[in-house]
Amino acid sequence: RTLDDAGSLQGKRVLLRVDVNVPMENGRVTDATRIERVVPTIREIADQGGRVILLAHFGRPKGKREPKDSLEPVVPALSAALGRPVAFAEDCVGEAAAAAVSGLKDGDVLLLENTRYHTGEEKNDPAFVAALAENGDVYVNEAFSAAHRAHASTEGLAHKLPAFAGRLMQAELDALTKGLEAPKRPVIAIVGGAKVSSKIDLLQNLVAKVDMLVIGGGMANTFLHAQGKAVGKSLCERDLAETATRILQAAEAAKCRVILPVDAVIARAFEANAANETVSVDAVPEDAMILDAGPASVAEIEAAIDQAATLVWNGPLGAFELTPFDAATVAAARHAAERTKAGQLVSVAGGGDTVAALNHAGAGEAFSYVSTAGGAFLEWLEGKELPGVEALRAKG
């Protein structure tokens, strides 16, 4: 159920769970994307005369009141994005919270301090859920990016109060459904990043669901090694060669075409502007490391994108944080952006590094959807149920 099903929120105390776990440096927010993305829902509720009480976590304080994990520095950024004042309470339960909530007028916005200052949050402790629920009449979950956590404020509250999905939650779920559950075919997935070990479940799930799978980044080296190729000093999880082989076999059985690099940009040092050359993946010297996919690989990836109607992207294709080893990621991202702009591709991307890589390529805005989620996006791609979403569905 979404906000459309919530009825009038006028005068209601709305506990709105948001994810404003944003990058911060010296007490200042350095990337306000997650804040900006929840603003429309806050406005929608406040404009109806709802009293918006924001619940959120920050960092991983594990029940300790660490000043570095306070949500107070988020207030100025939130207030600026919203264009109205945002009050702050020094605790999310107890007297401080109750006093702040009772002082709210219709349309006011209040941010409560970090839910993870209490151990009951991560334990999803019923007593803590009840304490949170005391301050609300309605619960709205807007935090898709924290929905893989079965915590009091992301899961427990949905069982305790009338519960609805916020607009960002709705948009994330719609986009992900279009990406993988009910996509236009053919579907291509691009999976990159450093390690196979962190993405085994993801690859196994994807080969069963997509038509083409591009494997890039450091993890491609493990696959090349599994195919008997020498990868020199490249990042490579040699102990996962058998796993890689099994994934390739599963792909073949599922008729999923796997696209691995055919050429590579190699260097002898892992640093920006290191002397480099492009070689075939059959000719990687012993003392070199693969830092990016080469132009022939990029051409193959682009041709595959041209055949696809839907793209799901997680993880960069090379060491994109070091120029010029960002070339393959940038080229493929721009190509996907062009196809999207031309109306020929639905493109969905997510995951911390991925969003940074797409923005670096200047391609993020053209994508059909860029998720705010890191871990939750990955778990969803792995085919796992997200407790925060399931709790809302159970209510629906």
Ligand code: 3PG
């Ligand atoms: C995130 O930043 O991905 C979410 O806020 C979840 O944070 P967590 O990994 O600390 O639960």
